[in-house]
Amino acid sequence: MNTEPPFVAVLGAGPAGLMAAETIATAGHAVRVYERMPSPARKFLMAGRGGLNLTHSEPLEAFLPRYAGAEAALAAAICAFPPDALVGWAEALGQEVFTGSSGRIFPRALKASPLLRAWLARLDAQGVRLLLRHEWRGFTPDGALRLGTPEGEQLHRPAATVLxxxxxxxxxxxxxxxxxxQLSGVAMQPFQPSNMGFRLTWSAIFRTKFEGTPLKRIALTFAGRTVRGEAIVTAQGIEGGAVYALSAPLRDAIxxxxxxxxxxxxxxxxxxATLAPKLDEPRRGQSLSTFLRKAAGxxxxxIGLVQEALHAGATxxxxxxIKALPLRLEAPQGxxxxxxxxxxxxxxxxxxxxMLRSRPGLFACGEMLDWEAPTGGYLLQACxxxxxxxxLGVAEWLAGQPVPPPG
Structure with a gap:
């Protein structure tokens, strides 16, 4: 017999899951968050190592198109909880934020751990239970959650579930x-990397000399779009913010x-036209490297990249x-x-x-859904x-549903 009091299950303790849990608990429902890892929000904490770019300050008419083909599906959710609301939420947790010169918004602490600690404390005060090392293994034929735990497999029967x-x-x-x-019968799009670097073939000399070297104050162009920023040379290719901004069309082209x-x-x-007169000057015995350093800065x-292109046959x-050095990308990083x-x-x-149309009471959110966005705050905002x-959907659905009796 199932004698558990009614509760809502949230599977996953990242930003999307914890926000769903907070919203459901605020509506007055008991919530349990199941996380298969030994601690919550590990990817969120990793993002915090780079400063935790929470969101972006640009107006919604510029913000929403960043989601490309998923804009129509995500717009209502983001408009209902826009960047200003996310900023207010963070500040209510005691985390002051600031807007950088690029328009990106960060917590003043420039890391995720203080915000996460305050958030978990709030959830605990709301009665949300966080159960770690609980791995979802699918549903039983009658709809119960199968959860692998350190004590063995358990069955739980929530009133609603958020994936x-x-x-x-x-x-x-x-x-x-x-x-x-575990979601047979639900249409899926295959997973692909997004906001990633790319592989290309460097010469052994260039790779040995410049692996890990940043490319600062550059611009990258692909398919008519130009992005200014920075990148970094890797042993296998190139990565970095300017590359990530073009990664989706580059991936699809490859x-x-x-x-x-x-x-x-x-x-x-x-x-x-400005560079041409400088580079038309005679070298006067200078090596190409010295000439490019002095004439073109x-x-x-x-300089190594120019030499790579010339050795590869660039004419x-x-x-x-210098203005349009071609980089032949062979594959995205995994x-x-x-x-x-x-x-x-x-x-x-x-x-x-x-909510899944085919499975009433089963909801999904965050990166489980088929959308992508560039870095810059758009990823976390949508989560x-x-x-x-x-x-909110869980609360609305439960309000119209009878509570299942024990048994």
Whole structure:
């Protein structure tokens, strides 16, 4: 016999799951959060190592298109819990925020741990139970949750369930996408890396000399879009913020054509016409490296890239090469190194509260859903917003449902 009092189960203790739990508890329902890892919000804490970019300050008319094909499905949730609301929520937890020069919004502490501690304390005060090392293993034929625990498998029968187990990036932190196998009959899009670097072939000399070297104040162009920022040379290729901003179309182009050519502007502050007279001067015995450093103001890594292109057979004049140096990308980095993932539960499977249309009482939110966005605060904003919308949906659904009797 099931003698448990009615409760709502949230599977996953990341930002989306915890926000769903808070919203449901605020509506007066008992909530249990099940997390398969030994501690909650591991990927959230990892994001905090880079300063914890919570959201972005740009207006919603510019913010929402960042979600590309998923904009229509996410817009209502984000408009109901926009960046200003997320800022107010963080500050109510005692975490002052500030807006950086790029428009990105960060907690003043520049890390996730103080916010998470305050949040967990609030949830505890609301009566939310957090159960660690509880791994979801699917449903029984009668709809109970099967949970693997240190004490063995357990069955739990919540009044409603929110799935918030993340996507498939950085699997060592807990989100490995294995949950998809437990949702037979639910349409899925395959997981793909998002906001990731790319592989390309460097010469052994260049790789040895410049692995780990940043490329600062550059611009990257692909498919008519140009992004200014920074990147970093890796042993296998290139990664960094400017690369991530173009990663989705680059990934799709590689899938379609086997490679993609990214154009690198090493001096975006100067046009080719300005560079040309400087580079038309005679070298007077200078090596190419010395000449490029003095005439074009290029740092060593940029000079190395020009030399790589020339050795590969580039024939463009030096000014044109410096302004549009081609990088032939061969493959995206895998999900194990990607910041986020595309793919997951198809958005058409869900109603406007992110309840699965085919399974009343079962909701999903966060990176489990098939959407992607660039870095810059858009990822966390959508996780928080969809978690809140799913939580409101649970409360609304329970209000119209009879409480199941024990048994």
């Amino acid at each position: 918030a187990m993340g996507g498939a990036s950085w699997p060592r932190l807990g989100s490995d996408g294995r949950w998809a196998a 899938a379609a054509h086997g490679h993609a050519t990214l154009l690198l502007d090493l001096r975006p502050d100067l046009d080719a 290029l740092p060593p890594v940029a 463009a004049p030096l000014p044109a090469l 999900l194990d190194r990607a910041i986020s993932s595309a793919g997951g539960i198809a958005l058409g499977e869900l109603d406007n509260h992110f 928080f917003a969809t978690g809140r919308t799913a939580g």
